[in-house]
Amino acid sequence: MKAWQYTGLAIALIFLGVQFVPNDLPEVSQDNPGDLLGSGIVDGEVADLLQTACYNCHSNATKYPWYSQVAPVSWLVAKDVKMAREEVNFSTWAEYELMDQLAILDDIYSNVEEKHMPLPIYITMHAEADLDDVQRQKIVDWAEAAMDIIAEEY
Structure with missing residues (x-):
């Protein structure tokens, strides 16, 4: 065998070997009684935007794509x-x-x-999370209004 073939075989063996290293992905839970969406300060449209653009990383309801099970990408997803x-x-x-x-x-x-x-980098892999200006403004307006609501409670 030639040197490039040995190199290719070594790379393939390393890739296969790292698949046995645990990826330590954070747990997923759909039962979240203290969730923001149940707080009463989020309307349906903004809730949908938050679920599409934010919840995959910023909640316990993460939906892991197939590539999150493949090392070394799984390690990056777990860390993120x-x-x-x-x-x-x-x-x-x-x-x-x-x-x-x-x-x-x-x-x-x-x-x-x-x-x-x-x-x-998230948008690159999840095009549905790419917010347009109108969607961004809806979230911004909601955040401002929610701050007012919470400030009144304080």
């Missing part, structure tokens, strides 16, 4: 979902203090308005 849930987890909305909810809504407002969210 863990980090996103640490930043904000809509499934545990009711557990946040009111001031934290206000801060999260302010972050949503600015990150969506400035097109920092959803992340471009």
Whole structure:
């Protein structure tokens, strides 16, 4: 065999070997009683936008695509979902203090308005999450109105 054939075989064996390394994907749960969508501050249209563009990373209701089971991509997906849930987890909305909810809504407002969210790399793999300007404005307007509602409670 030639050197390139040995190299190809080695790469294939390494690729197969890493498939046995656990991917440690965060758990998925559809039963989330403290979820933002049940809080009463989100209407149907904005709820749909949040579920399409945000919930896959920022909730316990993640829908993992097939490639999230293939290393080394699975490791990146696991890391990204863990980090996103640490930043904000809509499934545990009711557990946040009111001031934290206000801060999260302010972050949503600015990150969506400035097109920092959803992340471009996510949009590359999930075209349905690519918000147009009208959709972005709906989320921004909702975040601002929700801040007013929560501030009244505070």
